[in-house]
Amino acid sequence: MDGEEFSGNEVSGKRLMVSFGGLLTPQLFGRTTFTLENDRLVERSSGIVAREKCQIPLAMISAMAVSTRGNPVFLVFGILTLPLFGLGLLFILLYFLLPRHFLVTHSNNDITALNCRGDLRPYHDFADAVTRAAIEAQESSRGSHAAPHAAPHALLASPAQAPASKVTCPGCGTEYKLPAGAAGRRLRCQKCQSIVG
Structure with a gap:
């Protein structure tokens, strides 16, 4: 599968940097692995020097999707070189013919992603498995919470109100x-x- 692995509860791909505003930028070097464990999703990323491990509780995951986008470099070069003998049309055509695929996880205030390569079926299967596990974790966490706490007593007396x-x-x-x-x-x-x- 072109260097990527899928073994039921783990999927790997090229490392991505998630920039401000959700811009996904593939890194030249490095690898990211998502592992589905009993109660969390573990992301392990490694680059030339950097190593990162992020654990996301399944109850915090709101969505997981395989996203397809064109390479923005081709689009920029296409627009800039459009006046040069139609070279721009070639770049714009490459923008549509060579899309990039990303596995993106959305959780509370966080986005993690990896660059998919090869067959997308394992990535879709992994996203489905994580989504099912996240739904089960959210349902079980809702049922396990105790009754809501009583409202705190007012520190200041409220003014007398006329009856409704x-x-x-x-x-x-x-x-x-x-x-x-x-x-x-x-x-x-x-x-x-x-x-x-």
């Missing part, structure tokens, strides 16, 4: 509670659309 008045719709009998400042105003019933007040 109640109004009944003549058309359908729905009862509405009006805030203290809304006495004497008219409103439209949400059920039967008749005017109340």
Whole structure:
């Protein structure tokens, strides 16, 4: 598969740098590996000097996708060299014919990605497996949370408020509670659309 590996819960590809604004820039040297573990996705990146390991809890992953984009270098060269005997058309054609494929993971305030090569089926399978595991982790974390905490006591006493008045719709009998400042105003019933007040 052209140097990339896929073994059920692991996929590898060329290293990417995610720039400000989500611009994906493939690096000349280096490799990135995504590994799906029981409760997290582990990204290991290595370059000439740099090594990085990032662990993302599955409950924090919001999306994972295989994205296809044209190479922006071809587009820029195509536009710049368009007046030169049609050389620009060749670059623009290469922009559309030689797209790049990325496996992108979106989590809370973070994006991680790798450059896919060869057959895209393993990358799609891995993205599906991570998405399923993330959904299961999010559902289990929602069920495991305790009851919400009680609201903290107010430090300052709130001013006394006038009691809210109640109004009944003549058309359908729905009862509405009006805030203290809304006495004497008219409103439209949400059920039967008749005017109340």
